[in-house]
Amino acid sequence: MPLFLSTTTNRVDRKGRVSVPVAFRSSLPASGYQGIIAYASFKHACLHGADLGFMEQLSDSIHGDFGLYSDENEALANAILGSARQLSFDPEGRINLSKDLMDHAGITSEATFVGLGKTFQIWEPAAYEAHRLVQLALAKTKAGELGPIIRRGD
Amino acid sequence: MPLFLSTTTNRVDRKGRVSVPVAFRSSLPASGYQGIIAYASFKHACLHGADLGFMEQLSDSIHGDFGLYSDENEALANAILGSARQLSFDPEGRINLSKDLMDHAGITSEATFVGLGKTFQIWEPAAYEAHRLVQLALAKTKAGELGPIIRRGD
DNA sequence: CATATTTGCCCATGATATCCCATAGTGTCC
DNA sequence: GGACACTATGGGATATCATGGGCAAATATG
Numbered sequence: 001m002p003l004f005l006s007t008t009t010n011r012v013d014r015k016g017r018v019s020v021p022v023a024f025r026s027s028l029p030a031s032g033y034q035g036i037i038a039y040a041s042f043k044h045a046c047l048h049g050a051d052l053g054f055m056e057q058l059s060d061s062i063h064g065d066f067g068l069y070s071d072e073n074e075a076l077a078n079a080i081l082g083s084a085r086q087l088s089f090d091p092e093g094r095i096n097l098s099k100d101l102m103d104h105a106g107i108t109s110e111a112t113f114v115g116l117g118k119t120f121q122i123w124e125p126a127a128y129e130a131h132r133l134v135q136l137a138l139a140k141t142k143a144g145e146l147g148p149i150i151r152r153g154d
Numbered sequence: 155m156p157l158f159l160s161t162t163t164n165r166v167d168r169k170g171r172v173s174v175p176v177a178f179r180s181s182l183p184a185s186g187y188q189g190i191i192a193y194a195s196f197k198h199a200c201l202h203g204a205d206l207g208f209m210e211q212l213s214d215s216i217h218g219d220f221g222l223y224s225d226e227n228e229a230l231a232n233a234i235l236g237s238a239r240q241l242s243f244d245p246e247g248r249i250n251l252s253k254d255l256m257d258h259a260g261i262t263s264e265a266t267f268v269g270l271g272k273t274f275q276i277w278e279p280a281a282y283e284a285h286r287l288v289q290l291a292l293a294k295t296k297a298g299e300l301g302p303i304i305r306r307g308d
Numbered sequence: 309c310a311t312a313t314t315t316g317c318c319c320a321t322g323a324t325a326t327c328c329c330a331t332a333g334t335g336t337c338c
Numbered sequence: 339g340g341a342c343a344c345t346a347t348g349g350g351a352t353a354t355c356a357t358g359g360g361c362a363a364a365t366a367t368g
Contacts, residue, residue: 023239
């Protein structure tokens with residue numbers, strides 16, 4: 001299970017290529033699929049990134065044990081799995097962002113990768129900075145809950 | 155599980171390298187990841203340090219079973235995991251503080267490592283001294299509660 | 309079928325980080 | 339008290355990363 005940490009901003013060249021930060025690449029299994037999965041967030045103007053294993057788990061959760069799913073789950077499947085793209089690394093560790101993904105996040109010449117543990121996000125830098133400040137304020141008000149969260153993991 | 159104790163101030167050279175105190179290094183598992191994780195505190199102008207296992211637990215707690223998390227947890231993931239960096243030891247036991255981490259803590263030429271048990275903090279020395287005095291005063295007013303705290307830990 | 313357009317691979321480059329060695333100060337052990 | 343071990347620190351050499359351009363195969367377009 002990968003652990004995506006840190007925030008990095010990289011350039012998107014005219015071909016739509018972006019280097020995935022090494023910190024993220026080295027967190028992926030060396031012997032698995034050499035690439036990532038990206039899908040449009042339906043909550044923010046950003047992309048969600050994950051490894052293949054995570055998406056398989058997600059697919060399992062949505063479908064349930066018998067492949068019969070509710071309307072809500074079908075909606076989830078459409079929103080997430082439908083917009084998901086499998087993005088392979090080129091020999092230099094870059095991915096090619098497709099036009100629809102870039103449009104959804106408003107990405108043009110730069111992309112910010114934000115590690116969130118098991119997943120990460122890809123943002124247009126200015127949009128992320130605004131989002132980050134909001135999230136930071138929210139985190140401060142919830143700081144008191146950090147203790148319980150950690151203890152739960154023990 | 156590491157136990158970080160004591161306070162040490164070390165020099166930051168012009169490349170941004172700092173020696174992690176031996177007391178901290180030897181507390182880490184010899185056969186695990188050779189390095190630490192550091193992230194920006196959203197409460198103080200300092201950095202938090204922890205070992206990899208601690209961050210994995212934190213990531214698990216924040217994500218829950220599914221990977222779709224609450225707004226509060228997403229905010230925490232942004233503030234903590236987004237600012238976290240995996241800092242490997244060089245052969246001499248030093249880490250490389252990235253520019254944004256140094257900026258957050260106001261660190262320039264020296265860094266103070268403060269052991270807090272399972273985690274530790276990294277401060278700009280003068281800022282820590284000021285913080286320490288405040289904490290000390292606070293501790294005195296709470297002295298009556300120390301007994302119960304110790305008993306609880308037994 | 310000829311011609312654009314994309315897609316992926318290979319190489320070159322500058323910036324950065326990593327490794328390796330050298331030194332000085334400190335404490336430890338005979 | 340003197341030799342030794344180890345930590346902290348600094349500098350120079352080397353490897354790695356992010357980035358851009360060019361080329362060729364695959365695909366689309368007329």
